[in-house]
Amino acid sequence: MSINYHLIKIALAVALSLLICGPVAAQSTETGSFKKDKEIEINFGVPVDQAWAQNTANFSVYEKPDPDIKVPIESVSLDARKTSATLKFKDALNTSSEYIVEAKDVTAGGKILKGRVEFLVKKGQVQVLFGIFLGAMLINNFVFTKYLGLCIFFGVSQKKDAAIGMGITFTIVMVLSAIMCWALFSYVLQALHLGFLKVIVFIGTVAIFVQAVDTMLRKVNPFLFKKLGVYLVLIVTNCIILAVPLINADSGNGPFASLTLGLGAGIGFALALFLMSCVREKLEVCRVPPTFQGLPIAFIVTGLFALAFLGFSGLAIF
């Protein structure tokens, strides 16, 4: 038992150090940072000339994938110490992608210091991951805006207990299957150029994994197994579980991004289930028009939830 405990600690330490070192390792070149969605701040390290810095022709900015499409700069301003400049843009930048700022003939004290300096501007990894998490949980909630997992959502949301248990089971299965499918996809399928087989491989992986959870839970915690037993098998044929690895594969997410997407989607789904079960428990005692009883009224309630979740669009913390 103690060996297992140590193994878990070591694995956690490695994971954490990767997470923290990721952005640090990338800072070997000159970097800048997004201030708002229309501003980029770059730091020269030495005081530079005001007249040179304020000439926007000295700077060119583009997104890393397309160097030919320049982003128009509105104005450049220096801070009080003259070491860092803030570039303002007319249009909002896409802060989830990477930008390159090129400065030519950097001038200080009337002399040209360097012919050309490149600054890489991107978000830190933790910020990106948090963005993915928040996006999957609230902004693009898998139930209310991506319409995934509706079968389970309408089938299991009648009682609060079942909804909570199901939400937790789903979150666990989603996180673990997301990371397993990521490993399979990047180390086996992509390496062998078999990307088109991903649907078959992913559904097989999820099915095997659910079977394993089923067997383990039966031995480890029979009480929980009895509570979830019926729903566990349903997880296999559910679009929400399969969608997470498919989205990960299509958008080329790395291991941590895959994990975060799975976690966000799982918690978002659990949240949706819980909210819906609360409303449906109240609906039991309401007088619903007879033709609307059952699924039709559940759909209308879900529509109202979806309207409310629309309010989360545009939510960004970093």
Place this chain on the structure above:
Amino acid sequence: MNRNATLLWNGLIPENPIFRLALSLCPAVAVTTSVKNGLLLGLAVVFVQVFSSCTVSIFKSFIHPRIRIPAYVIIIALWVTVIDMILPVISPDVYKQVALFVKLIVVFAIIISRLELFASKEPLVPSFFDGLGMGVGFTFGLCLIGAIREFFGAGELFGYDMLGFKPLLVMILPAGGFFVIGFIMATFNWLEYKITGKLPKSGGGH
């Protein structure tokens, strides 16, 4: 032949997968912001349903009952992979919008339930017509929802401008899909109540 016609009709209205059986609801909301999207996904479902019904019907004596579900899933996944390679060639623009759901046809409950309930017991020809009927019924459902949402949300049909203005923008938004399906289901219930005099029992919801 008469029975085959009945099977086709059965899938279209009396056992419509979306409105009556309440199966495979996710794509019914997700891709129906326009008729075109609904039609393309519907055609993909017809293809997968017909071909996997036929495959299961031919090979039913070789599939051991204990491993039938994994076997069905693999058969469906096979045909989904095929259609996922065909569709981008036929209509690349529309495919981009429904790409995720084309792959997710694997887990549409309607397909596996038809294999389990029908194709695994019946010979090839009735299985073909049952698959076709269910697929066409599904396409009909998607197109109906798509038409309502596109007409009211964007004032268009099949991408052609009908009204010149947008009467109800909410119909295109995520919430609109839920409202439309809720109201259509209630209408179906009401029609049945008017015709037969009793309310149908609500679908299971898988």
